[in-house]
Amino acid sequence: MHISRISILILSCLGCVRAVFNTTLANDIHTAVMTNYNYLVRPSATVTVRAELSVLTINDVDIRAQKMSSSGWISFYWTDSRLTWTPASYGDIEYIYLAASKIWKPELVVDNTVGEIETLGSSDLLFRVKYTGEVKWDPPGVYETQCEIDITWYPFDKQKCSIELTSWGFISNHVTLEHHVTYVNIEDYESNGEWNLLSTELSSSTLTEEGETFSQLVFSMEIQRRSGYYILNVIFPITLVAVLTTVTFLLPADSGEKISYILTILLALAVLLTIIADAMPTTSLHTSVLGVYLSVTLSYAMIAIVITVLTLRLQVKPEGTKVPRWLQKLCTSCLVKIICYKKDDVVELNTKDNQETEDIKKETNIKKIMKEKLKRKPVTSAWNPDDDTVKEVDEENPTDFDDCPYNNKDVAEIIDRFFFYLYAVLNLLTTAAFMIVLGVGSAQAS
Template sequence: MDSDIQLTLTTGLLIRLENVQQVINGQSGSDVTNLLTALFTTNSYDKRVRPKTDQTSATTVDLDLYLVGINDINEIEGKLTTTAFLHLGWIDEFLVWSPPSYGGIGYFYIPQSDIWKPDITLENGFSKLKELGNSFINAAVTMNGQVFWKPFEVFETKCSLDTKYFPFDKQTCKLSFVVWSSGIEDVNVTLWNNGINLDYYEENSEWTVLSTAHIEASDASESRVVFSLNIERNSAYYIMNIIIPVILLSFLNVLTFALPADSGEKISQCITVFLSFSVFLTIVNAELPKTSGSIVGYYLIFQLAMGTIVITITVLQLRLHHRKDPVPPSVIKIIKCLPFNRIAAVNSTDKNKVENIQIKNTERDDVDCETETTWSDVVSSIDFVMFWTALGIVMIATIVVLTILSSH
């Protein structure tokens, strides 16, 4: 019997505590219904009316941008695609109530389509203008009329891209939000607390956010807020898969001049390297920017031109190498004037023995090599000079290009 009485007392106490808690937290469904009825039916709330008692004063809308991720950057179309959501807040003077009159309710959520919203849109969007958010997104309304709205979007923004310093390029893209229909005297959009917030940002494998900026760029007739993203391309992938292979192929191209003409592999070497370079460009073409003006693009054209020059010189060398007529004195003098030349002097009495000699500049005019110098010697001298010349040109061009790109 005592246990039954104790159970009854305990149950009654729990019911009373639950009722008190329900009143304090405003969790009664009837209280919420009464509140919504009073605001939207009794007070005849009309979302077409700007929520300002004094219609001559502007409604101030505060705005922040929460960047979630950078999806894609299209160089050809000049398009930046980002995932983000806006955090907007304003005072709706028609949605104000006294919490004690409705069970202590301090706030409620309501679909965005049921209340007044500012006609804010992405001014520099890539597609047609559309309403922010979606029908399933709710706005939070507090007892003093403060409205919080967080529309989530995938923004496609026009962005002028400069790929001159690819793959070390840095880009600045802007997202401009403007009040499209209402004038600044009716709706004034301003920055809130953080501008661009990166708390929810997920790193992109290709692009890194360096910094952000935001300004209020309102004019006499329109109210707008502009957010800027300063981003940098991650260059490691392009260095490993494009720049370094091109540099290695360029040195293989120069090694053509190190092969003797008698080996029979000279022309095969330069053509093979040239074809390898052409096939490589075809493979990596999808990774290169499709716009003109890239320094890397000019560098690739330079390497392609070097391959063409090497093939041309090699063909001429082989043509000279197989000539049987004597070398004209004028050609000998030209060869002797070349820096670092090496002339193979052939003994006229024993042409089976060949001795390589270096002739000093002061002795060149006194030596008669008309019967000692062959076309093979001329080709050998051209090889020696062209090897160091081509190597120097390739190294200087590579160092200059990498210095310009990395110092940007």
């Protein structure tokens, strides 16, 4: 019993001694494997290089420049049969490290980079070589790659960006690229404040140039925009400004601020549209739903300006000016019924004598107007200036609108009230439709 325990202890101590790194033996390994080694000659007829992408973080996604910046490294594995040794003969040393200029390595590039195209890796990087001849190479980098941005559902959009790795110089018959694992390594990934990494995908393909094919690997990442910031700082202000367009028709004309108010709303919408357009890529492949909504609300504001100008012209006409017949018909037969308009009763604080004086003045004005009509156009019945029940018959237009109960100011108020209700409904429906389309569309896009 005691002998077996002592034997185990002795063997453990011997194992510890053998595992101690010996510089001389390591030098012997370097000398043995590098003798007659030509780094320009590939290890075999077809070298299989396996690659694994490890992502540290997504630095930025520039939707206007349509590019993604990410940091990480790509691990490469291949076997070089010339770099082998027996660990037992060299103090059980299983790994050595060689410089990039000493051994063969594949020439690889990220072919969808938006910067200068260069081969991966630095000459200062070391290669880890195992006694079996397996070589591992881990060149780190910041990858700025092209990413086609779909802004249709901005700011609830999801993008799919990729890093495309291609063999440079070695055709696929000489160097074949394969994925080392079936996923992108995100164990050390740090979250981005604007974008959320949803999933990753791996694929492989080939590139054909002048009749020769080159092996290619694609590392794809699906990311989703974190929309909280944009809801508070983009969508909410746009919706509020759109609603304020409706308030234009509640402002009284006497305030003198009606035109300046709606012009301010129009300019605010134009500025918001400009800000959104500046953040979008200059492409016609995709159209933003948010941009369409802004354009519609901008059109509403423009139409509101035209209506406001017309109603103001109607209100500033001299008292006693007749309302156009078509406008009388429109108001009395349609608009009044739609908005349930009732003319407000005006409480007069004058005395009875003053009221009678006003009635006399009105009758006198009516008589003067009727006299002018008789001078211009013959009538079918004689007119007596002292007759209070005078009525003129228009043969061409038998319907008489001279007794329209609404003057110019009343008609302008009716129009304002009608468009207030109309704009309230339009803005509500447009905003609701925009939110529904944006929500459903972004969900289906995933």
